[in-house]
Amino acid sequence: MRETERDIPISESWGEGLVSFAAGENVHLEVRLESVHEGILASGIAEARYTGECGRCLTAIEAPVEVEFQELFAYPGDEANDFEVQDDHVDLENLVRDALVLSLPFQPVCRPDCPGLDPVTGERLADVPNGEPQQSTDPRWDALAQFTSEPAEGAEDAPGSQT
Ligand SMILES: [Zn+2]
Structure with a gap:
């Protein structure tokens, strides 16, 4: 088992709604990689800050979010997997991006009673x-x-x- 912490700036913006994670924003990752029979189980926490506009009054808003993720990266085999170990590496980008984008509020507001x-x-x-x-x-x-x-x-x- 291996644990690691990273700060990774994203190269392009994530999310397409009123709020998104802007390009250059840092994603803080705490990752745990476990070797299991079928592959590598990656789990951890991703933290990032989204920016955008209040859906009601268009004020600029920003807020931090924290999401948990977990995915099994299978060793390459006969079956196609969405997540595979490639050259002894796991690519967490899609996994982390999806988890973060899904955490974005659908109707972001600057305050609950805006x-x-x-x-x-x-x-x-x-x-x-x-x-x-x-x-x-x-x-x-x-x-x-x-x-x-x-x-x-x-x-x-x-x-x-x-x-
Ligand atoms: Zn507002």
């Missing part, structure tokens, strides 16, 4: 003093508002309305 953007002004509601979105109606509703606030046509003909 109020998002004002739908009218585009301002961050967190920056607006009262934190309430401005009341506004979609202009397409204006005609309808007019319609309802005026006496309906034909009301004069209704029974009881004549003097």
Whole structure:
């Protein structure tokens, strides 16, 4: 059994959502390699920091994540394996990348109660003093508002309305 710790900068960004691990970001790895009958069992912890934007207010955010991984790297044989020992080495990159990318939040937010953007002004509601979105109606509703606030046509003909 062998244990090792490494800091490895990633050469290209990992993840394609609102947040990702940027190229050049360091991945801290604590790896344990165990020789087992079928191959080498690699397990450990990967830590990295993602950066990106809040999904509600677009503020720049960043946060560390830590994931565990474990995979058996089989000795090359007749059967094809996703993970194989090659030239006495195990390539952990795909394994670590997948584990980290899967840990990225699907809907990242700068804080759990982020109020998002004002739908009218585009301002961050967190920056607006009262934190309430401005009341506004979609202009397409204006005609309808007019319609309802005026006496309906034909009301004069209704029974009881004549003097
Ligand atoms: Zn936010």
